Amino acid sequence: MANTAEKLQQARQQHARKTPHLVPVISTPKSRADVDAVNANVQVKTGADHLADAKALFKAKHARSQVKLAYESLSQKQRGMVCIAAGLSPHDFSRHFNDFNDQELQQLRKGLLELTAITRRFENSVGNLQHLKPHIFH
Numbered sequence: 001m002a003n004t005a006e007k008l009q010q011a012r013q014q015h016a017r018k019t020p021h022l023v024p025v026i027s028t029p030k031s032r033a034d035v036d037a038v039n040a041n042v043q044v045k046t047g048a049d050h051l052a053d054a055k056a057l058f059k060a061k062h063a064r065s066q067v068k069l070a071y072e073s074l075s076q077k078q079r080g081m082v083c084i085a086a087g088l089s090p091h092d093f094s095r096h097f098n099d100f101n102d103q104e105l106q107q108l109r110k111g112l113l114e115l116t117a118i119t120r121r122f123e124n125s126v127g128n129l130q131h132l133k134p135h136i137f138h
């Protein structure tokens with residue numbers, strides 16, 4: 001048993017001698033020229049660039065949250081109509097906005113566009129739908 005332990009120890013020592021250890025070299029600048037050389041390679045963003053990056057991140061999230069709020073504020077009947085226009089089951093009206101996958105959300109978007117096109121067609125033909133009298137449909 002001791003012989004095996006000695007062989008294992010020798011193998012470890014040989015491996016340690018063969019494998020170079022990577023040690024990070026930490027060097028500090030020795031002069032102002034060294035600091036300037038390092039800084040010359042650093043790309044500096046302006047404050048406006050940082051603001052633009054931040055706005056881009058929040059813009060998409062804000063728009064999505066606005067769509068979510070609008071969808072979830074619809075009545076069950078309205079949600080069902082949007083689902084039907086989107087080609088989804090009308091029973092999907094009970095699902096929360098976040099429960100739809102990306103493909104279904106795109107279908108909802110297309111369904112909303114379809115409903116908008118229908119409404120515009122009537123408004124272009126007869127004017128504001130709010131002003132139509134019930135007797136016109138009898």
